[in-house]
Amino acid sequence: MVEILFFIAAIGAIAGAVGVVVLENPFYSVLSLVAHLLSLALLFLLLEAQFVAAVQVVVYAGAVMVLYVFVVSYVGGQNLPIRAVNSPSLRIAAPLFAFCLFVELMIATLGTGLSAISSEGPKLAANYGEPEQIGELLLTKFLLPFEVASFLLLIAAVGAVMLARRRRGLDEPEVPAPLGLLRPAGTGTMAESAGGGFFRKSTASASDDSTSTGRDLG
């Protein structure tokens, strides 16, 4: 029973993750992500981590996903095509590195003392993974990280508000970046090394404008 559930959940998690990347419609992507997160929750449950599984469902699959759906319905749906990577070397190197990393992780997990796989599983205390135990840990051993994490959330909120709001009555309405023209080509920006890269700069479009849609940040 456990094995069957594990494989269902594992396949669901991987398929969900692939779906997020592959599907073109953002709504489907988000739904795929929900499927992925629910599968993860099931995996947590199989690991006897009931509390984490519950939190996973409530917070991620519930709250965060609702936010995502909101965001997608506000700004998504423009159906901008995702540009392919231009640089051929990157197109070869990236999957190669990913494959190497995959192999390495496989060796690491399979080749070591994951003794639990072969036997009956770890011996766990009766209350393992229950809210009580997690709460106790958070208030004793991990008190400081717990408190710092709360401060971190506050700061993240401050940062988000700062970036999101548009201030009125600033000194002068600035013309966006005429200085961007000053940077000469070939100075080794990351954009160049990635072959067009992250954000297509308006200045860089002169070099290859076939793929450029003239999209600018903001």
Add this chain to the structure above:
Amino acid sequence: MSLSIIIWLPAVAGALSLLAPRAVAGRLAVVGALATLVLAVILLVGFDNSAPGLQNVTDQNWISALGIHYKLGIDGLNVWLLTTTAMLFFAAILFASFREWERPNLFFFFFAVAESAVLGAFCAQDLILFVVFFDLMLIPFYFITGMWGGEGRVQATTKMVIYTLIGSLLMLVAAVATGVIAAEGGQPLTFAISGLQQAGLSTGTQEWIFLGFAAAFLVKMPLFPLHGWMPDAYRTMPLPALAVFSGILSKVAAYGFLRIVIPLFPDGAAHFQELLLLIALASIIYGSVMAFTQTNLRLIFGFSSVAQLGFIVLGIFALSPRGAEGALLQMVNHAVITVPVFLIIALLAARSRGSEDIREMGGLAFRAPLLAALFLIVSLATLAMPGSSNFIGEFYILLGVFESKTVIAIIAFSGVAMAAVYALRAYISTMHNRVGAQATPREIGLQDALVLVPLVLVILALAIYPQAPLKAAQGPAARSVAKARLALDPLDQRASTQKISQVTP
């Protein structure tokens, strides 16, 4: 008397001239250099040739965490070089103070700091302190060349700094390694040169450390394959600065071999003796040939100094007392002639509308006999005319080499002959021949004569009485190479001890 005063006096004067009004900036620097010279002469007079070991020692903890001391001292190896440095810097600063410079305060500040750094490098008795001064003396010349130099100055000065600092930084690693590895046996960490002499480093360690130091010194001199920075830098550096740069800074490197490398790493020195001799020989030949083919006066004498330093290194790496003494004498000689040469080049250039090309000069001797006489004496000294002090120096060097490496000595003799060719060529084409198209013959001015005549008198004095520096050098030079000699030929133990007792009267 404290050596610190001598070392820092020019820098203090330089700092004052930085703050002083433009008009007196030069004069302040001159006063500082003069006071330094007087103190250095007093030091030389009070120096005791017979006493072994260091004199006038200053020893203070500088960085106690690393066992680095601020240790200064003089002995027979450096006392004459110290005085020569003070004298030549005074001459060059005086010469420069008669001329107009943009932003004179900065110019004389850098000049004076350079003097302090050179004096410090000569006096330093701690490895790290030596490295500090050695690197530091480059910085003023970087700015002097870059700010007051001629065509292509920025590129030339950057090239010079990078070349020399690659060497210096390798030397820094080598110096640190010397101290750290010597302390591995549980001794306290020290970088004092005298303390490190007892540390028996293994032969393998000595070899790579030797290469680190050699890189720094050979670039600084420069010798043949490492001279790439030299032509550009010589072409653009202002002449008073070039005079001391060529005359004195190269000697710090040669002195470093005798003070540090050979006593501290005798096995390394013995191991690389032939390599260094070959480099020296190549420099003699290459420098002489190049000096003969150049037409720019600066480069003629630039390549001539490559050849002369080849001789000095030849003497040092003969690893015999005779060779080392000759090398020390030759260092003083070469410094004393190089400075007037470059100052005279400045005068010649002023008489041919700034051109330093010998093809555009000529015929000055008729109208300017004094200038011609001065140049003649200097030229004859350069070519090691018998009777000049250079002759004795080169003789000692070749004698030292002859004892062990006969073939090398014989080939090196050809360098002496070639020196005659290029020195006379430079003299004849500037002073005799037809009056050049650009040349306006004019006698040397009173002020400049005031600088040059005493310098030439010093050359003559050395020619008459070269024993003075030789006597001071005898004991220390022999002690410096004794261990390396032993490493070279362990069977020759009896002979070498005999030699030491021979040369120490």
Add this chain to the structure above:
Amino acid sequence: MIAAAATSIKAPYIDWAAFSPIVALICGAVIVLLIGLLPGRRVREQIVPGATVLTLLATLGLTIWQWGENTSIISGALAVDRLSLVLNVVFVATGLVTVVMSLRERATVQAGQGEYYTLLLASLAGMAVLVAAQNLVTLFVGIELLSIPLYVLCASELQREKSLEAGLKYLVIGSVGSATLLFGLSFIYGATGSTDFSGIAAALSSKGETIASNPLMLTGLGMAVVGLGFKAAIAPFHQWTPDVYEGAPSPITSFMSVATKAAAFGIFLRFMDVAVIDEALTWQPLLAALAAITIVVGNVGALAQTSVKRILAWSSVAQGGYLLVGIVVSSAAGLEATLYYLVVYVVMNLAAFSVVVARERETTHGDSLSAFAGLGSKRPILAVPMTIAMLSLAGIPATAGFIGKLNLIGASVDGDYAWLGVLIAIGSAISLAYYLRIVAVMWMPDRRGDSPETDRPHGQPEIIGLAIICSAATIFFGIIPSPIYDLVRGAGESIGLL
């Protein structure tokens, strides 16, 4: 029921005195945020920075009060010892300098002063937590608290495209780094069954197996190093550095280049020298290779740049390579050499950045090299500090940078990594090519074409003062280095190194 639970849990003892510097930073951040909400221009422009400075001074005072302490607090989450205290001083000093640099910065107005300075203080708090962290959870939380405010601060010049781009780029790449780090940390936990550094060390030594024979631990360690490498901008994980440094507002760039680096290296030192010190022979070659690559890549990368901020970004990558040498040798001498160099690096880099900030506001050339053309005769008061900073970064004697390199080379020879010492020397020689380019532009301008006078000199005495103070300190510590030695001495022993 509730009462029963309360009795069964024993709350950990909190040594408030030892914890006080971090508390001061966190409280200060909240107070500054609240003050920032008050109305009035004067409040925004004077009281908010003032409160920030007060917070930092209080932190400094509390740090000095705790000097000499060597304890582990809050159930082993943090270590208050010489290493963390020295770095606290570094962070506070950097914070103070950043506040002064930010006083006239446009970014503070656009982002709102309260929020800007709050984020700054929060980032500092994250650094203080990070360098004191001695378990994996604290480490990760610390690194996030350090990073998230910085992502926002990079983008704080909201109306400049490049600033936003820098923030987003830093966010994306920083998150990749964090994810890698977290993945690695979970592997380490999986392999050793402990999140405490000391527990990890004990597990490794008790099991009697080496890291090399345990792929899980090896992979975890590798990924943790990669994750920390992203934060410390170690090649080949440095790719974000030039873009982000160039795009971010200059005070933030300066803050990142010194404080973030110090924090990342602080935790690097503690993690390597406490948790996995017994396995040093396994990871030393790996880190040595990273150090070598970093030195070469950083120095060569800087050669072709024309923007001073980009040059300094590449230079900071290279300097990171030098710093790594002290970690490679994993000895007390190495740790102290790294710490020493960090202190020195902060001083000299801040001198350089204050001049960059000053020039950015005086000219229309931004931070390109042409903004510095002829500075030696036009504004010697800025040119001299910049020159000193450049010479010091290059490691010229009589500057603090020289002594710093001396220590690192000494440590490398002592730890049988003499070839890394040679590499430091060669790297410094390459670095001269770009440092001297800046010096040459300032002092040796082309005589023919004078650069057009585009200066709008306006009084910014605080920045000039900063430049002078930092460069004077650079010279001072180059001639009299003992104060810094006194500062870092004992840091190695305090975490149990020989």
